[in-house]
Amino acid sequence: MKRWLERRNWPLGTRGATVLALLCLGALCAWWLQLSPSGLIPREGGVKLAGQFFARALTPAWDYETPPPEGTPPLVMKALEGARRTVVFAAAGMSLALVFGLLLGFLGSSAWWPQRMRTSGVGPFVWTVARTIMVGMRSVHELLWAVLFLAAFGLNSFTAVVAIALPYGGTLAKIFSEMIDEAPRDSAGALRQLGATGTQTFLLGLLPRALPDMWAYAFYRFECAIRSSAVLGFFGFETLGYAIKQSFENLQYGEVWLYLWTLFGLVVLVELWAASARRRFVA
Amino acid sequence: MSTHGCSFDLRSATLSFADRVALQAVSVSIQAGERVALVGPSGAGKTSLLRLLGAAVAPTQGALLLDGRDLAQLTTQQLRTERARLGFVHQDYALVPNMRALQNVLMGRLGTQSLVAAVRSVFWPSAEEESAVHALLQRVGIGDRLYQRVDTLSGGERQRVAIARALYQTPGALLCDEPVASVDPARARDVLALLRDLSTERGLTLVASLHDLQLAQQYFDRLIGLRHGVVVLDGPVGSISAQALTDLYRMEAGEALA
Numbered sequence: 273m274k275r276w277l278e279r280r281n282w283p284l285g286t287r288g289a290t291v292l293a294l295l296c297l298g299a300l301c302a303w304w305l306q307l308s309p310s311g312l313i314p315r316e317g318g319v320k321l322a323g324q325f326f327a328r329a330l331t332p333a334w335d336y337e338t339p340p341p342e343g344t345p346p347l348v349m350k351a352l353e354g355a356r357r358t359v360v361f362a363a364a365g366m367s368l369a370l371v372f373g374l375l376l377g378f379l380g381s382s383a384w385w386p387q388r389m390r391t392s393g394v395g396p397f398v399w400t401v402a403r404t405i406m407v408g409m410r411s412v413h414e415l416l417w418a419v420l421f422l423a424a425f426g427l428n429s430f431t432a433v434v435a436i437a438l439p440y441g442g443t444l445a446k447i448f449s450e451m452i453d454e455a456p457r458d459s460a461g462a463l464r465q466l467g468a469t470g471t472q473t474f475l476l477g478l479l480p481r482a483l484p485d486m487w488a489y490a491f492y493r494f495e496c497a498i499r500s501s502a503v504l505g506f507f508g509f510e511t512l513g514y515a516i517k518q519s520f521e522n523l524q525y526g527e528v529w530l531y532l533w534t535l536f537g538l539v540v541l542v543e544l545w546a547a548s549a550r551r552r553f554v555a
Numbered sequence: 556m557s558t559h560g561c562s563f564d565l566r567s568a569t570l571s572f573a574d575r576v577a578l579q580a581v582s583v584s585i586q587a588g589e590r591v592a593l594v595g596p597s598g599a600g601k602t603s604l605l606r607l608l609g610a611a612v613a614p615t616q617g618a619l620l621l622d623g624r625d626l627a628q629l630t631t632q633q634l635r636t637e638r639a640r641l642g643f644v645h646q647d648y649a650l651v652p653n654m655r656a657l658q659n660v661l662m663g664r665l666g667t668q669s670l671v672a673a674v675r676s677v678f679w680p681s682a683e684e685e686s687a688v689h690a691l692l693q694r695v696g697i698g699d700r701l702y703q704r705v706d707t708l709s710g711g712e713r714q715r716v717a718i719a720r721a722l723y724q725t726p727g728a729l730l731c732d733e734p735v736a737s738v739d740p741a742r743a744r745d746v747l748a749l750l751r752d753l754s755t756e757r758g759l760t761l762v763a764s765l766h767d768l769q770l771a772q773q774y775f776d777r778l779i780g781l782r783h784g785v786v787v788l789d790g791p792v793g794s795i796s797a798q799a800l801t802d803l804y805r806m807e808a809g810e811a812l813a
Contacts, residue, residue, distance in 0.1 A: 462649035465611045466724055467639035467666020472673050476662055480651050 325525045332533055333526025347527060351534045354505075354512040359538065361429070361504065361511055362497035365436025369497075370490060372409070372437065373444025376402050381449040383460075383478055402445075409442025414500045418507055432509045436500055440493055448486055455481035484550070491546035495539055502535055560587035560760040561622055561640060561727035563608050568617035570603050570784075577603035579784045580617065585762065587622075587727070590754055592771035593764040595781035596804055601764035602646075602732055604781065608762060609643045609730045610634065622727075639666025642721030642759075644731040648713045652706035656697070656716045659705055660688045663723030691719040695749060711742055722753065728760035729753065736766065743767070747774040768800055 284292060314322070336347050345353070378384050379402035385395040412420075418435035425431050460477035464470075468477070505513020512531050519527035563585040570578040578600045585591055585608075593601040606612050607619060610626055619626050621637055629637065642663075650659045661677050661684060668676065676684060685701075692698045695715040697708075705713060714734070721729055731750060735743035747763075751774050754761040765771045771778055772792050780788035780795075780803045788799050 458645070458647055458649040459651045461611075462643065462645055463662060463665055465609055465638060465643050466641070466663060466721075467635040467637075468662075468673075469635070469665075469670065471670050472665045472668075475670075476665065476673065476677060477651060480654055484653060 324523075325528075328525040328529045331526065332529035333524070334530070337524040337526055338522070347530065350515060351512070351530050354510070354515045354531065355534050355538055357509075358498060358501045358505075358511040358513075358535070361432050361501040361509065362436065362494065364429075364433045365440060365501065366490070366494050366497045368433060368437035369440035369444055369493070372441025373448050373490075376406050376441065376445035377448030377452065378474075380406055380445055381452040383452050383455075383457075384474060406442045406445045406449075409438045410446065411442075412439060414439045415503065415507075418504055422507060427508050429509070432501070432504050432507075432511075435504065436497055440497060440500075444490065444493060447489055448482075451482040451485045451489070452478065455479075455485075488546070488550055491542070491549065495542045495546070498535075498538055498542060559727060560589075560758045562587045562760065563728075563762075564620035564623070565604075565607065565614075566618045566620065568607060568614035568619060570600075570607060570612065571615045577784055578607065578614075581607075581784075581786050582617075583779060583786060583789065585760060587760055588754070588758050590751065590761040590774070590776045591763075591779055592775035592777070593762065593779050593781060594766075594768060594771050594800075594803065595787075599781040600784040601781055603784070604779075605643075605730050605732050605762065605764055608728075609641050610638050611643070635666055639664075639724055640727045642724050642726035642729045644714070644717050644721050644729065644734060646732040646736060648717040650705045650713060650716055650720070653704060655702050655704055656692060656700045656708065656719075657685065657688050657702060659716055660691060660719045660723050663720040666724065688719070688723065691722050692716070694722070694753075695719050711738055711746075714738070714746065718749070718753075722757075726759065728762065731761075731763035733764050733766070735770065743770060750774070 334348060336344070344350075379398055382399075385399060414435050417438050418432065421431040421435055455478055457478065459481065460473045463473045463477040501509075501511050502513040502516075505511035505515065506517050508514065512535050516528055516531045519525075519531065563583070565581055565583045567580045567582050568578060569576065569580055581600075581604065583604075593604055595601055603612075607614055610619070610621070613619075613627065621641075624637075626634060626637065651662070657680065658677050661680055662673075664676065665673050680688070689698060689701050692701055692715070695718050697712050697715045697719075700708060700712055700716070705716060708716065718729075729750065734746055734750065738746060747770055750761055750763065753759060761775075763775070765775075775792060777791050778788065778795055779786060780799070782803060787803060788795055
């Protein structure tokens with residue numbers, strides 16, 4: 273203990289110095305942004321608005337707050353339809369993201385490339401290209417991708433799906449490649465030793481060790497995709513976000529809360545599904 | 556499919572890593588069907604010698620001849636075929652824990668299969684493959700564990716799955732790294748008897764590293780003693796003096812602290 277204390281080069285120790293540096297950086301950023309506590313005081317009418325909004329949290333509307341045009345489906349049906357579309361966009365985006373994620377995740381992992389290919393030939397080149405594409409895909413947020421694609425292709429479903437698939441594919445690829453590289457190598461070594469080829473070893477000896485983690489992570493990302501898909505509604509895609517935006521702009525907070533609770537229910541459902549799938553995989 | 560045992564001829568083989576020399580000019584010749592125990596203190600090079608014999612690593616200097624063929628002269632494909640004939644039972648068993656015993660044993664044939672055939676076999680085994688694996692698991696005493704996931708098995712059962720995987724290779728030799736290091740004394744005798752019987756009934760060359768000299772003398776025909784990466788004794792069990800064995804494990808000054 274004494275020895276450990278004596279080894280400190282900094283007055284606070286390395287950890288203490290790091291924390292202090294982060295605090296200073298935070299203060300500096302606040303100063304640059306000219307943050308002032310007065311910004312937290314609500315605007316005039318803001319408190320009233322917030323009060324009206326949150327007051328409806330426990331009493332969501334079950335029917336339209338103003339009479340809708342003739343032939344409009346009931347509000348609950350609209351919420352469920354929005355939920356269905358939200359899930360469909362998320363699932364389509366995730367499916368495509370999984371293809372990108374698995375492909376790039378394999379190519380971007382060190383384990384995929386046998387020793388000799390990593391130091392010469394095409395291996396390092398493909399690895400670098402894969403890692404670069406992964407960074408490119410996930411450095412742009414899905415909302416930003418949506419803005420770009422909306423400008424290029426207009427408002428069609430494919431725009432939303434690709435806007436989700438690209439950043440999610442990049443993130444999945446990065447995490448998958450790390451999970452593959454961190455998976456225990458003992459079984460892979462044993463298969464290699466009994467004469468298996470590199471690809472056989474990767475698919476049967478290494479990948480199964482990483483798969484439960486990859487599976488759990490993919491489920492978590494699916495949950496994120498549902499949220500992203502909902503928010504994409506603000507751009508006009510007919511997910512829950514679209515309905516939320518409309519009702520919010522019309523100050524129909526009861527309707528907004530029905531949609532928000534539907535979204536909450538969706539995320540809970542995915543969580544339950546993920547948990548049961550994980551049990552089947554791990555236990 | 557070879558039914559005859561493998562013979563090994565290690566000629567003045569040195570195995571060195573960046574920071575240390577694991578084996579120093581080791582010359583060992585093992586005949587087909589021989590049962591050899593590698594003994595010696597921890598860090599003496601027993602595992603390294605097994606890995607050399609199992610073609611997992613190539614000697615830095617010297618050569619390994621398997622059935623008279625120099626492994627250094629083989630193509631990658633030929634080396635793969637030779638490796639498929641060497642059944643290796645790792646100390647930690649090196650199974651895929653979240654797959655079934657059946658699937659793990661089926662992986663024993665990867666060395667002779669194409670990728671497509673291997674994936675087909677592991678995930679959609681034929682009835683013949685299943686019954687072949689079942690027979691092997693029965694032979695090693697855990698026939699009822701065929702469909703069980705490996706991570707639900709006990710340590711002893713996992714070891715038997717690993718032995719079955721090695722047997723499914725239809726090997727010419729069984730190389731076992733510390734097969735009884737993590738089992739209790741009664742089970743240790745069971746495992747060694749099993750390995751001895753398998754070697755007899757299938758004509759397999761058996762090489763195992765052991766810590767327990769008594770067990771080594773009881774279940775094996777020949778002892779090879781290693782110390783600091785050098786072979787210090789080698790001969791039939793009866794010919795080695797008690798003094799030589801004591802010397803093998805004698806600690807040198809300063810070694811106790813290391």
